[in-house]
Amino acid sequence: MQRERLTPERIRRFTCPEGTKQAFLWDETAPRLAVRATAGAKSFVFEAKLDRRTIRVTIGDVRAWNLDDARTEARRLQTEIDQGNDPREQKRERIAAAEAKRAAAEAAKAEADRQARYTLRALCDAYLSALERAGKGKSAAGARSLFKCHIDQDTANKPARTVTAHEVAALVRKVREAGKERAAGVLRSYLSAAFNAAKRAPFDSALPADLIAFGIEHNPVDAIPAIAVQRGDRTLSAGELRAYIGHLLRIGHETGPELVDVALLLALYAGGQRMAQLLRAKVGDFDQDTATLRLWDGKGKRTQPREHLLPLAPHAAGMVAALVERAKARETDRAKQEGRAPDMAGLWLFSTHGRVAMNPETVSNRAAEVCAGIGGEPFNVRDIRRTVETMLAGLGISKDTRAQLLSHGISGVQAAHYDRHAYTDEKRAALVAWEARLAAIRQAEKQPANVRHLRAA
The missing domain is CATH 1.10.150 (DNA polymerase; domain 1)
Incomplete structure (x- = not known):
């Protein structure tokens, strides 16, 4: 094995002879250090014996390592050999540790990104x-x-x-x-x-x-314990309901009820319907031949809204028929102004300008205004709904029919899979009885003189 003192110039001139895979140029200063040349690269290598086995370790490319650093590394590797350690194992451990550190850093970064997102x-x-x-x-x-x-x-x-x-x-x-x-x-x-x-x-x-x-x-x-919802128990008396209807009908005003008041009246006459569902009703949801209004109940855990059919009594049916005519007339006028054909599909029953449905908050605010005008104990639209069901019970309407009419409590295996009865006759009879009850309430006595009418907002 020929040795000579390595210099940068000798390393630069050293090449692998043609016809050979590799050649070595050994250092005289650091005897275990050599430059290995192949057809495409040159690198510093260290070679020694451990337990009669030849150990060769690649230090690195000659372009990345200078000669002094390569000699220092060769001496360190010789020290490891002298101590009976295999530098290759240590190198693998260092690589594994570096890889583990890199993976941990990537995982930490991914976790930080995930937490931020x-x-x-x-x-x-x-x-x-x-x-x-x-x-x-x-x-x-x-x-x-x-x-x-x-x-x-x-x-x-x-x-x-x-x-x-x-x-x-x-x-x-x-x-x-x-x-x-x-x-x-x-x-x-x-x-x-x-x-x-x-x-x-x-x-x-x-x-x-x-x-x-x-x-x-x-x-x-x-x-965290659930917070029990305070059950409402407010119901209106017949006198309060009479005053409520009087305000909504705008008795004494030639213009009659505003659209928001019609919504409150229809919710009442239709059996105490939920306002949000009623306001989503469209022209196509009313069958004039059968006087049936279709609502969609999406409350609870339903994945699809439940069809809720209301076979209306005469007064409520007349209100809806008037709303249908109003919506169609407005669309006809608007189409004429815009120079297009009328589009009656999807017209809202309750819409000021026909573009969007009335906001439930508008109706709730109007109910609060009426309540303030009547005076006495406050009430809201939920209390009206409760009043309707309470009075329906007083009329002898069964619990099952009331549940179908107000679209609540309809769940369980029986309702979901077996009871396919539409309750149309029962609901219609209940609504007819309810309109008769409202007529009796309105005619029972004259309106109190101390009740003042509110102008619509």
Whole structure:
């Protein structure tokens, strides 16, 4: 083995002879150090014997290592050999450790990115989108308002999977201590539903796949007791109902009731229907031949709204027929002005300009205005609905028929799979009896002189 003192110039001139795979130029200064040349590269190598076995370790390319550093590395490797250590094993361990460190860094970065992306706010948004896709736009709007008002920025920006029960409890407690008992209970319910949806998403194909990435394995809301909704017990007396109807009919005013008042009247005469469902009714939902109005009930856990048919009594049917004519007339006039053919499909029954349906808040605000004008104990549209059912019970209308008429409590195996009866005759009879009861209430006595009429907003 010929040796000579390596210099940068000798290394530069050293090449692999033609017809050979590799050639070595050994150093005189560091005897175990050599330059290995192949057809396409040159590198520093170290070679020694350990337990009668030849050990060769590649130090690195001559372009990346200078000669002094290569000699220092060769001496270090010789020290390892002298101590009975195999430098190759140590190199593999270093490479493995470096690879593990790199993988850990990538995992940490991925986790940081995931945490920055999959926050509580993002979870709430994904859950709201799922509600909207399921046709529960009203629930989504209510939940969005609660999340926006009552989840602080610090908590909203936390990774959803790291949110604790203590943090959720603090959010709910703050709302409750502000005197908003119902809002606190609803906030807890929506947060619980969002976490539960993400928790079940990996296993439930009915849930959106974008919830899986949040990695939710437990629901922090489970530890927080539900807040019982205070049951309403307010019902209107016959006298209060008489005054309520009088305000809506605008007795003494030549113009008659405004559209918002018609909505309140129809909800009453149609058996105490939910206002949000009634306001979504369209011209095509009314069958004039059978005087039947079709509503869609999307409340509860239904994935698809339930068809809710109302065989109206004469007075309510006349109100709806007038609304249909009003919508058609407005569309005809608008089409004439715009130089197009009228499009009667999809016309809203309750719409000021025909473009969008009336907002339920508009109706609720009007009901509050009427309540203030009547005076006495406050009431709202839910109390009107409760009053209707209470009076229907007083008329001897069965619980099953009332449930069908007001579209509530219709669930369970029997209702979902076996009871296919439409209850059309029972509902029509109930509504006829109800209109007779309202007529009797209105005619029972003259309106009190101290009740003043409110002008429509």
